[in-house]
Amino acid sequence: MIKYIVKRLLLMIPTLLGVAVLIFFLMRVVPGDIVELRFAGESAFAQKENLDKERARLGLDRPLWQQFLTWMLGIVRLDFGTSMWTGAPIIEEIKLRATLSFQLAVMATFIAVALAIPLGVVAALKQDTWVDYVVRIFSIAGLATPSFWLGIVFILMLLIVFKWLPPMVYTPFWIDPWQNMLQLIWPALAVGYRYSAVAMRMTRSAMLEVLREDYIRTARAKGLWQKLILSRHALKNAMLPVLTVIALEFAFLMGGLVVTEQVFNLNGLGMLFVESVARRDYTLTQALVMLVAFVFIFVNFTVDLMYAWLDPRIRFR
Amino acid sequence: MSTGVIAVLLALALLAAPAGAQDKPRYGGELIFAVPSEMPSYDGHREGTFGMVHPLAPHYNTLLRTDPNDRTGTKVVSDLAESWTTSPDGRVYTLKLRRGVKFHDGGEMSSRDVKASYDKIVFPPPGVGSIRKGQYTNVEAIEAPDPLTIVFRLKWPQASFLASLASPYNWIYKADILEKDIRWYEKNVMGTGPFLFVEHVKGSHWVGKRNPNYWDKGKPYLDGYRAIFMKDSAAQVAAIRAERAHIQFRGFSPAERDSLVNALGRKITVQESAWDCAAWVAINQERKPFDDKRVRRALTLALDRRQASQALSRIAVVKEVAGVQVPGTPYATPPDELEKLAGYGRDIKRARAEARRLLREAGVPDGFSFTFMNRGVPMPYEPVGVWLIDQWRQIGLNVTMVTIEASQHVTELRAGNFTVSSDAQCGYQVEPDLDLAKFQSKEISHNNYGRYTDKVLDELYQKQSRALDPEERKRYVREFERRLLDEETHTFPTLQWHRIVPHSAKVKGWTITPSHYLNQQLDMVWLAE
Numbered sequence: 001m002i003k004y005i006v007k008r009l010l011l012m013i014p015t016l017l018g019v020a021v022l023i024f025f026l027m028r029v030v031p032g033d034i035v036e037l038r039f040a041g042e043s044a045f046a047q048k049e050n051l052d053k054e055r056a057r058l059g060l061d062r063p064l065w066q067q068f069l070t071w072m073l074g075i076v077r078l079d080f081g082t083s084m085w086t087g088a089p090i091i092e093e094i095k096l097r098a099t100l101s102f103q104l105a106v107m108a109t110f111i112a113v114a115l116a117i118p119l120g121v122v123a124a125l126k127q128d129t130w131v132d133y134v135v136r137i138f139s140i141a142g143l144a145t146p147s148f149w150l151g152i153v154f155i156l157m158l159l160i161v162f163k164w165l166p167p168m169v170y171t172p173f174w175i176d177p178w179q180n181m182l183q184l185i186w187p188a189l190a191v192g193y194r195y196s197a198v199a200m201r202m203t204r205s206a207m208l209e210v211l212r213e214d215y216i217r218t219a220r221a222k223g224l225w226q227k228l229i230l231s232r233h234a235l236k237n238a239m240l241p242v243l244t245v246i247a248l249e250f251a252f253l254m255g256g257l258v259v260t261e262q263v264f265n266l267n268g269l270g271m272l273f274v275e276s277v278a279r280r281d282y283t284l285t286q287a288l289v290m291l292v293a294f295v296f297i298f299v300n301f302t303v304d305l306m307y308a309w310l311d312p313r314i315r316f317r
Numbered sequence: 318m319s320t321g322v323i324a325v326l327l328a329l330a331l332l333a334a335p336a337g338a339q340d341k342p343r344y345g346g347e348l349i350f351a352v353p354s355e356m357p358s359y360d361g362h363r364e365g366t367f368g369m370v371h372p373l374a375p376h377y378n379t380l381l382r383t384d385p386n387d388r389t390g391t392k393v394v395s396d397l398a399e400s401w402t403t404s405p406d407g408r409v410y411t412l413k414l415r416r417g418v419k420f421h422d423g424g425e426m427s428s429r430d431v432k433a434s435y436d437k438i439v440f441p442p443p444g445v446g447s448i449r450k451g452q453y454t455n456v457e458a459i460e461a462p463d464p465l466t467i468v469f470r471l472k473w474p475q476a477s478f479l480a481s482l483a484s485p486y487n488w489i490y491k492a493d494i495l496e497k498d499i500r501w502y503e504k505n506v507m508g509t510g511p512f513l514f515v516e517h518v519k520g521s522h523w524v525g526k527r528n529p530n531y532w533d534k535g536k537p538y539l540d541g542y543r544a545i546f547m548k549d550s551a552a553q554v555a556a557i558r559a560e561r562a563h564i565q566f567r568g569f570s571p572a573e574r575d576s577l578v579n580a581l582g583r584k585i586t587v588q589e590s591a592w593d594c595a596a597w598v599a600i601n602q603e604r605k606p607f608d609d610k611r612v613r614r615a616l617t618l619a620l621d622r623r624q625a626s627q628a629l630s631r632i633a634v635v636k637e638v639a640g641v642q643v644p645g646t647p648y649a650t651p652p653d654e655l656e657k658l659a660g661y662g663r664d665i666k667r668a669r670a671e672a673r674r675l676l677r678e679a680g681v682p683d684g685f686s687f688t689f690m691n692r693g694v695p696m697p698y699e700p701v702g703v704w705l706i707d708q709w710r711q712i713g714l715n716v717t718m719v720t721i722e723a724s725q726h727v728t729e730l731r732a733g734n735f736t737v738s739s740d741a742q743c744g745y746q747v748e749p750d751l752d753l754a755k756f757q758s759k760e761i762s763h764n765n766y767g768r769y770t771d772k773v774l775d776e777l778y779q780k781q782s783r784a785l786d787p788e789e790r791k792r793y794v795r796e797f798e799r800r801l802l803d804e805e806t807h808t809f810p811t812l813q814w815h816r817i818v819p820h821s822a823k824v825k826g827w828t829i830t831p832s833h834y835l836n837q838q839l840d841m842v843w844l845a846e
Contacts, residue, residue: 030725031724031725031728031729032722032724032725032727033724033727033728036724036727036728036731037724037727038357038364038365039365039446039448048763050446050447050448050450050451051763053444053446054446085357086358087357087503087504088519096518096519096520097520152551155555158559159555159558163559164559165555165556165558165559165561167561168545168547168556169518169521169522169545170521262552263549263552264552265545265547265548265549265552265556267518267519267520267521267546271520271548272520275548278722278723278724279724280724
């Protein structure tokens with residue numbers, strides 16, 4: 001098992017290197033220039049000489065291989081450099097937004113799991129009854145409803161019916177839990193609903209498959225309690241694909257909630273990502289892509305380890 | 318709600334503005350405003366975005382400022398300088414500073430601070446950014462003969478010089494700090510302004526509180542302010558509607574204004590003004606047949622600007638039919654004179670017949686096709702682009718619109734990778750020197766996207782810039798305008814942008830101007846109960 005873990009950890013390195021090469025060169029291919037955007041758009045008095053000086057200051061006049069090498073050496077030392085737009089350390093820029101994004105991802109995951117697993121199991125157990133139909137309609141509606149649209153509906157409902165809007169500024173949970181919840185519960189519900197729909201359908205189909213397995217029939221023939229069959233034999237085995245879906249969705253939430261963050265005016269990683277690309281802030285975009293790639297790889301790695309825990313066959317192999 | 322009811326509510330909201338301004342100011346309260354952009358650094362001498370001016374201007378003073386009550390945004394009044402004189406040859410400006418002005422750290426402000434600030438703007442040392450340095454190429458020397466006097470010596474007379482001292486970016490910094498670290502102000506705040514800096518959380522908000530030792534006794538009226546960074550305009554509207562924010566100073570679209578007026582009625586005041594931004598058309602003269610001025614002239618003749626003003630102003634932030642200056646400001650061409658320029662006449666049928674004739678003469682066949690490159694920003698580029706294509710279709714041109722992402726658009730314009738494109742001209746002050754500079758020859762203007770050289774235009778620019786007599790200057794501005802839009806038709810505006818600021822009726826003492834960079838010191842603003 002330890003050998004397997006070490007091997008998986010070492011495999012992360014070439015994957016991250018591949019991502020680094022790809023994002024570095026993709027950013028340079030995209031037309032647009034941070035200096036033009038920052039200084040030349042606003043004033044006719046922005047002289048070319050000034051713009052060239054600024055490019056030199058940011059290191060953009062150096063050959064591409066030199067820029068890449070400097071960046072890679074920085075990463076090895078865990079120094080991601082400074083944002084080309086604000087001049088602030090990238091770690092600082094990300095840290096500021098990561099708390100909110102992480103909390104939102106955790107809350108949405110909690111809501112999704114709390115809805116998906118019981119409803120998915122019930123739907124599988126009551127297959128083709130009205131209960132199953134209601135759950136399926138609920139989940140299909142969730143899949144068909146973009147979270148940002150649901151977010152807009154929440155905002156309009158709160159605004160029109162209650163003449164109230166969630167707070168516009170983020171307050172960390174440890175400073176004021178009530179204010180924090182007032183702001184984040186709505187986006188968490190909007191995102192969590194769509195997320196739960198994906199997991200709910202997966203839970204239902206996985207449960208249906210497992211319930212038809214020989215070992216379930218054997219357990220029933222042995223006269224085991226239905227609750228015990230479900231919890232010990234069926235649910236645990238059905239969780240493998242559900243876990244994958246939940247984990248990948250969680251990784252996506254860390255940087256992919258761009259529109260939802262915009263709708264609720266949340267200062268999260270998704271908005272930072274979009275802004276950094278729009279501003280051609282190479283260093284920040286590269287760092288964010290590396291962060292998201294790392295989160296995905298790490299989550300996949302964790303899921304693989306959990307597979308081994310859930311399924312002894314994988315562990316013994 | 319019907320259009321009629323909205324119109325009545327809107328009229329009431331518009332009427333509420335001047336009435337509010339006459340009330341007796343009330344002390345206290347925190348002004349909350351949305352800012353649709355955020356500053357890269359805190360240094361006003363270095364940056365260009367209004368996203369820096371709105372939250373930071375209340376911490377600073379400038380030497381002069383535009384009158385906070387002047388809707389044209391062109392009247393220069395005192396700020397840190399209480400009086401000024403100009404030498405008879407117009408080359409020496411002597412300004413007397415106020416006594417007893419203190420920085421937020423308690424240090425006394427003197428001409429040494431003013432000189433250090435302007436030296437940084439006009440003669441920045443290597444490695445220090447001063448983006449508007451080009452506006453001051455005329456400054457020969459800055460002197461501080463005594464603590465309360467500052468002298469600017471110019472190489473030649475410059476009509477806009479006083480206005481340039483009222484630039485909303487030219488904040489006065491502390492000389493001692495600049496001496497130690499000239500880049501200190503990129504990450505810190507220390508001014509003489511009406512509000513002290515409290516907090517900035519990137520991507521979230523900026524907070525300022527009342528400066529109890531402000532030199533203008535009795536001001537500011539507010540206890541403080543909170544600027545909330547909000548990119549999404551729907552979120553800004555929702556914030557004002559839910560009364561979580563009082564105002565967003567840049568502006569809203571007509572539909573957003575109507576939705577606020579509809580929802581809040583008398584709780585909303587609407588201020589509107591012609592905007593010092595215009596939707597222009599850039600024509601690449603290095604591409605045929607647009608090197609022929611008859612073809613360029615045909616493009617402007619095809620436009621029914623008056624009809625567009627009525628139709629587009631309902632859905633987009635454009636309205637006024639204008640030349641090179643904001644309508645209603647001192648150097649703007651009066652409507653009857655403007656009508657004489659190509660594309661500004663009232664007989665559209667005749668203009669379009671003339672356009673077709675010019676195209677025929679230039680050998681451009683009926684159904685000639687070209688691509689119009691538009692900026693990927695919906696408001697107002699998208700509706701204006703659609704309208705342009707329809708107008709050009711009516712003179713037999715077949716135009717395809719290609720929308721390019723905003724950041725790429727600037728690069729493509731600069732590189733000349735377009736035939737005809739949307740272009741925008743936005744000014745931070747209503748001043749011909751600023752508004753016309755872009756249109757000089759490509760060898761002078763980095764923003765001349767038409768890629769033309771016109772020495773006559775360059776000469777006219779210099780003449781208007783050096784003409785100290787306003788009437789003489791007006792004549793040169795008119796000549797410049799005629800040559801640019803009519804005789805050579807190097808480029809042309811479609812419609813002037815229209816600034817719409819609906820805000821909580823509680824906000825008093827703030828007057829809209831044509832520039833969203835001006836009047837942001839907030840020293841006069843107060844909140845009614």
